[in-house]
Amino acid sequence: MNTKGMNRTIEEPESSVRFFEGEKRLVLTGLLGFLLAGVCAVWVALYGGPVSPDGNISKAFSFNAALGIFLLSTAAIAPFSAMRARGRAFFRWSYILLALYSYFAETVQNFRGVNPRFVKEGTLYDEIIGNIFALVALLLVLYYLFFAIQFFRKKAYLRRPALVVGIRYAMIAVMLSFMAGIWISVNNGRTVGIHGNIIVLHGLGFHALQALPLVAWLSDRTSFSKGARTKWIHLTGIAYVLGLIALGWQTYLGRGIFEWSTLSFLICACFLISLAAGAQVLRKPTDPNGVPRSL
Template sequence: MSIRKDVVEPSVKLFEGERWLVITGILGFILAAGIAVYIFFQGSIILPEGNLGDAFSFNAAIGIFILSIAAILPLARLGDKKRKTIRWLFIISSLYAYAIETIQNFRGFNPRFSREGSVVDMIGGMLFGVFSLILVILAVLLTIQFLRIKFPFERPLLLIGIRYAFISILVANFAGIWMILLQDRFTGDMGNIIVLHGIGFHALQTLVFPGWLLEKIQLQDQMKNRLIHYGSIAWMLSIIVIAIQTALGRTVFELTTLPIISGIFLLVWLSTVIVASVHFIKNWRTNTLRTNSITPNQG
């Protein structure tokens, strides 16, 4: 995953050609916003099993995940047919996930592991599992595709962040399969698999965003390379520690050895993002000053 100095100039744009994926992602935020308003006035619990707080967080999470996929899919170097197939599988799976999560929680049933619902509710939950597996398969296919891309890279710093992000997503998908097998999100005394699942998926933002920042700033290539690798590796190590803590049946929100180690790794990742952000802001200010100084002279 090293960066060479003779890379080609960036040409592929984020989100290019992915209008329907973008719309699907935005729909998740619209649903989450509507649920938030309902919770404000009516509360989140609907008996016997419904929890609108879960529906709110799920729809928002799927929304940001699909928007992230829409952003990076143009960089995957897929043929038109493969890209179209992957796009619509993501869209169909997401729409079903939005529908089952929202409708079932409003009806008062757990959309995945209902113990109070009818046979129809259980079938809906099983289909939820099927569509979840489709998302897992799509993520694996994209992981393989991004790892197979050979030099010259389109937007190399961004590509490195994407590669690390998809490795993190693989861990998140294993957590999802873990929940399906357990028919629950909890393990042991206090372990909550959904935390590992959610944090793993957020790598599409936390590791891709620094790559986007770094490609925009004036800095030595070696320093950019170190920042993206150090930050991404620290994130991955944090995910691994969280997975171990969860497997032990312990919560990641306790002040014991493993959560503290995970927090330290996250601080390392955060420090690389801060460094990249500071340089980005400095470059933006410099460019703004240059533009303002040139414009009056041209007049």
């Protein structure tokens, strides 16, 4: 009886953790990305995307929207990382500052007709902005690696086991996406071979940050047994990550995602399995108690 009481005391503060809790500033920074994307969308609708000599407002639109989604997704799961207040503050403010610079470089430079990543015949100012942007991109990866590691600690797992397992797979996918981003920089562009496009791998990796935690969160609220919830979360995550790895290899070979090959079949199979596993969770009735269950 005393043991149950002790467990209840430990679990109550953990179950009180909510999405976005304590991350108002990071959320606002993410919403800024949508605002800037909206401005870019209006410009493209009125004047078109290209800006002479080497800018493109369409790229600024997609970048700002993508970074905004990424920041909002990060803000949603940050409370479950089990980081101490000081660690979360360090990560939060570091990412806010890095994101603000990224918005500035991507938006302003494209409006000036300059590619912020690959400057061609730009001024000294443009070269400086581009070099700082490259450093910022590297720091975004390193700080997020620090953030991702927190979800592999036992303390994070004990807070919300099912959800954190899903987040762990998402973190692996995000790291693959960051590697694809570095690949784009080293490759001086997104194209590999005749049909390979690294940006597909880059984008799908980041979308795991929305898809996999969502499946885990939904499974945590269903009437699935403990073993079944574990199975569906792992199946969804493993299939998604394997799909990304196969897609990366397909891209490395210079082949397009729709080019017929054994790898293309494997990529489709992996993502279909991941999608089907997630759909299976949606079909299961919600736990009548309406509260998350632990694995």
